[in-house]
Amino acid sequence: MIDTRQYVVKQIEERDIRFLRLWFVDVPGNLKNIAITPSDVDLAFDGGIGFNGSSIEGLAHLQRSDMLAHPDASTFQVLPWRPRNNGVARMFCDLLTPDGAPAPADSRHILVRTLKKAAAAGYTVNVGASIEYFCFKSAQTPEPIDAGGYFDLAPLDAAADLRRDTVLTLEQMGVPVKYSHHEAAPAQQEIDLRSCDALAAADAVVTARLVVKETAHAQGMHASFMPKPLEGCAGSAMHVDQLLFAHDDENAFFDAEAEDGLSAAAKSYIAGLLKYASQYCLVTNQYVNSYKRFVPGGDAPMHASWGHGNRSAMVRVPARRAGRHASTRVESRSVDSAANPYLAFAVLIAAGLKGIEEGLELAAPVEGDVFAMTAAERAAAGIEPLPTDLSRAIDAFERSELMHEVLGDEVHAYLVESKRAEWEAYRRHVSSWEIDRYLPVL
Numbered sequence: 001m002i003d004t005r006q007y008v009v010k011q012i013e014e015r016d017i018r019f020l021r022l023w024f025v026d027v028p029g030n031l032k033n034i035a036i037t038p039s040d041v042d043l044a045f046d047g048g049i050g051f052n053g054s055s056i057e058g059l060a061h062l063q064r065s066d067m068l069a070h071p072d073a074s075t076f077q078v079l080p081w082r083p084r085n086n087g088v089a090r091m092f093c094d095l096l097t098p099d100g101a102p103a104p105a106d107s108r109h110i111l112v113r114t115l116k117k118a119a120a121a122g123y124t125v126n127v128g129a130s131i132e133y134f135c136f137k138s139a140q141t142p143e144p145i146d147a148g149g150y151f152d153l154a155p156l157d158a159a160a161d162l163r164r165d166t167v168l169t170l171e172q173m174g175v176p177v178k179y180s181h182h183e184a185a186p187a188q189q190e191i192d193l194r195s196c197d198a199l200a201a202a203d204a205v206v207t208a209r210l211v212v213k214e215t216a217h218a219q220g221m222h223a224s225f226m227p228k229p230l231e232g233c234a235g236s237a238m239h240v241d242q243l244l245f246a247h248d249d250e251n252a253f254f255d256a257e258a259e260d261g262l263s264a265a266a267k268s269y270i271a272g273l274l275k276y277a278s279q280y281c282l283v284t285n286q287y288v289n290s291y292k293r294f295v296p297g298g299d300a301p302m303h304a305s306w307g308h309g310n311r312s313a314m315v316r317v318p319a320r321r322a323g324r325h326a327s328t329r330v331e332s333r334s335v336d337s338a339a340n341p342y343l344a345f346a347v348l349i350a351a352g353l354k355g356i357e358e359g360l361e362l363a364a365p366v367e368g369d370v371f372a373m374t375a376a377e378r379a380a381a382g383i384e385p386l387p388t389d390l391s392r393a394i395d396a397f398e399r400s401e402l403m404h405e406v407l408g409d410e411v412h413a414y415l416v417e418s419k420r421a422e423w424e425a426y427r428r429h430v431s432s433w434e435i436d437r438y439l440p441v442l
Contacts, residue, residue: 004073005045012038012089015078021090022049022069023206025107027058027414028286029340031206033090034069044071048096058414059095059105067103069093075203077173081214092203104410107342108199114346114406115198118244118353123252125349126243128178128195128329129205132236132337133212134229135159135187139222142229144187157182159189159221166191166208166215173211175204184299185233189223195241195329198345205238205341227285227336228292235293235300236337240348241318243329244269254328260308261328262317267362270306270330272355273315273348274363274384277304277334279400280347281386282393282415283407284335288426291389293336296371301334305366305383312370314386334386343407350406390423 011017020041021033034049043049048068053060060067071091082088095106102109118125135158137143146158154160163180170177176194183190191212193204209225216223228235244252244265253266285291293300301314309319314334320327330352335344363382366373370383378385387393394416397403404412 004076008073008076008091009041011076011078012041015089016085016087017078017089018086019088020044020071021079021088022071022093023075023090024069024093024095025206025340025342026056027105027107027340027343027411029107029206029338029343030057031210032056044069045073048093053095053103058411058418059103064097066098068096068098068100070096077207080169080172081218092206104408105414107340107411108202110407110411111199111202111342111346114350114353118349121353121356122247123244123353124247125198126195126241126245127198127201127345128193128241128243129201129341130190130192130237130239130241131205131208131212131225132183132188132190132238133223133225134185134236135162135189135216136222136224136229139224142224142226144185144230145221146182147186148182149186150182150184152182159187162215162219162221163189163191165219166212169211169215170208173207175207175211183234183236185230188234188236195243198349202341202345225337227287227290227338228298229289234298237293237300237333238335238337238339238341238344240332240335240345241329242269242332242348242352243327244352251326251328253330254325256325260317261320261325265356266317266328266330268355268358268360269352270315270317270355271360271362272351272353272358273330273332274304274306275355275360276347276351276400276402277314278384278387278393278396279403280351280397281334282390282397282419283347283403284332284339284344285393286340286415286419287338288390288422290336290338291387291393294386294388300336301370301386302388303370303378303383303385305370305378305381306362307365307367307370310365310367310370313366343411347403347406350402354402390419390426394419394423 048070053067054065075092078089095103148156167177178192180191212223246252255263305313306315307313
C-alpha cells in the first residue's frame with residue numbers, strides 16, 4: 001500500500017506539477033504560502049522549508065524568527081484554476097522551530113493540541129462550517145452585485161454561476177459541499193461544507209475562502225468575508241456544527257432515553273459553550289467590525305443562550321430526522337466569517353470539553369425569540385450578554401485562564417496587544433457619521 005509521501009511524489013510526476021505551494025495561516029487566519037519546485041519536495045518532507053517567521057503576523061519575534069514549514073502529505077491537492085501543464089499543487093503545513101518542536105503560534109498545531117485533549121477524554125470531534133460572504137462589484141466600495149434575498153434565483157440572484165463554479169472547484173479539491181444558496185442580504189452568499197474531522201474542516205474553510213475569492217476575481221467580482229460590510233443588512237457568519245463521537249464511534253451527544261435526545265455530555269458541552277462565550281468571543285469575532293453584527297435586527301445572537309432549533313439563540317440543537325440520531329449535533333451561531341478557523345474551532349471545542357470536565361448543568365432551553373425578550377426576562381433566565389464591542393471582548397479574553405491554556409502564552413499575548421492597538425486606532429478615528437451628526441449642530 002502506497003504511503004502519502006510516495007503518493008505525492010507519484011502525483012507530481014503523473015500530473016506534471018512544477019510548483020508546490022506550502023500553505024499555512026498567520027494568527028489572524030490569513031492564508032500564506034511558500035512555493036517550491038519538485039526538486040525540493042524531499043527536503044520539505046524530511047526537514048521542512050525555512051522562512052522568516054517574524055515577517056508573518058503574530059507568528060514569531062524578530063530575535064527568534066527562524067521557522068520551518070513542514071508539509072502534511074495527506075493534504076496534497078492540485079489547484080484546478082492553475083494551468084494543467086506545468087501545474088500547481090498545494091499542501092498544508094505544520095510550523096516548526098529549528099529544533100523540530102511545534103511553533104507556539106502555529107494555529108494548526110493549537111487545534112491539533114485541543115483535539116488530542118479531546119481524544120484523551122475519550123472523544124473525536126467532527127465539525128461542519130456554513131460560510132457566509134458578500135460579492136461586490138469591486139474591492140473599493142461595497143456595491144452589491146444584486147438585490148437578491150434568501151434563496152432567490154436569477155435574475156435577482158446574480159451569483160448563481162459564481163457559486164456553481166466555486167462548488168465544482170471545491171469538490172475537485174476534495175472539499176465536499178452540502179449546499180449553496182443566496183443569503184438574506186443583497187449579494188450575500190452561503191456555502192455549507194460537509195462535516196468531517198475538525199482539522200480537515202479547518203483546512204476546508206481556508207481552502208474555501210481562497211476558492212471563493214479566486215472564482216469571484218475570475219468573474220470580475222470581489223468576494224469579501226468582512227463580517228458587516230453593509231449597514232442595515234445582516235452580516236456574515238460562520239455557523240459551526242460540532243459533534244462528538246465516543247471511541248466506539250457512537251454519537252456522544254445522543255441519548256435515546258433522554259426526553260430531548262440529548263446526552264449528559266451534550267448538555268454539559270453546551271453549558272461550556274455558554275459559560276465561556278464572552279471569554280472566547282475575541283477569537284471567534286476578532287475585528288472592530290465583527291461587533292457591528294451584534295445589534296438588534298441583525299440576525300446575530302447578542303446573548304449566550306441555547307435552544308432546540310431556535311435561530312435567535314447563540315447555540316442551537318438542529319432538528320434531526322426520525323431515526324437519524326447519528327446527526328445529533330450542536331451549532332454555534334456567534335462566530336463570524338473572518339475568524340481564524342483553527343483557533344475558532346479550538347476555543348469552541350475547548351469550552352465544550354471544559355463544560356463536560358466540570359459537569360456543568362445546562363439551563364432550560366429558550367424556545368422563544370431571544371431578541372424579543374426584555375432585559376429583565378433575560379436576567380431572570382440567567383442569559384448573559386455577549387461583548388458588544390472589541391474592547392469588552394479583549395477584557396474578557398485577557399482575564400480568561402481557559403483561553404490562556406488553550407492558545408498558549410504567545411498567541412494569547414499577541415491577541416491582547418494587537419487587538420488593543422486595533423481598538424485604540426478605531427477609537428481615535430473620527431468617522432463620517434460623527435461629522436454628519438455633530439458638525440452642523442455643535
